[in-house]
Amino acid sequence: MDLDQLSQALGRNLKHWRAERGLTLDALAERAGVSRGMIIQIEQARTNPSVGTTVKLADALGVGIATLLDFERGPQVRIVSGEQTVRMWSTPAGSDASLLVGSDTEGPRELWSWTLMPGDESASDAHPPATTELLHVTAGELTLVVEGAAHHVPAGSSAAFEANVAHRYRNDGAEPVEMVMAVSIPPVR
Structure with a gap:
């Protein structure tokens, strides 16, 4: 997965899980301790956040980093090459x-x-x-x-x-x- 694909997946999934949890940008920013502007940039795939920022967002959403990075999932068994x-x-x-x-x-x-x-x-x-x-x-x-x-x-x-x-x-x-x-x-x- 190249950096551009990673940015796209992270932005798409962050937006999806924020909506799934019913969180506004401000609510997620407060919950994660990450600025609203940073969340907007990530959702628009305009930046690659640090590991710390990604972990804070995943923790605030109650999902794993793997979920935010859009790994493909199978029904019962998932192989990650x-x-x-x-x-x-x-x-x-x-x-x-x-x-x-x-x-x-x-x-x-x-x-x-x-x-x-x-x-x-x-x-x-x-x-x-x-x-x-x-x-x-x-x-x-x-x-x-x-x-x-x-x-x-x-x-x-x-x-x-x-x-x-x-x-x-x-x-x-x-x-x-x-x-x-x-x-x-x-x-x-």
Whole structure:
């Protein structure tokens, strides 16, 4: 999926889900903490928002990022090829996070693949209450910081935490960190 297709899909789906939820531009802006002008630009496919902005909008709408990015869905089984995964975050050092697949059954669920190069980090704002993140480190040692407390997660280990607080993923080591992460977001009531 190229950047233009991504912008078009995001704009179309943001507009659809905002209407589906009965939200005005102002209501979504307030709920997501994103400016009204930014939402208009996204809906008109005139900008590509940051990962943080996209997550805030998805959280405010109660859908997963995969839903906002218009992945094709089958009735029961959906295969997402490697070419359809979406790199959502990257750094010049070579760190990246890619959304592999997502589902909105009983609240959004997302599966991510992450690479964090030595010295890199990614910060995340708090997600909605009852959001859970599960991660498994396959290489290196992740420093997971939740509410300012650092937790070391070496290769072969997993972690689970409630992500309704600010958190960050950091690589303080000398080798790349590879991890898989699942995110479960409660449905909007």
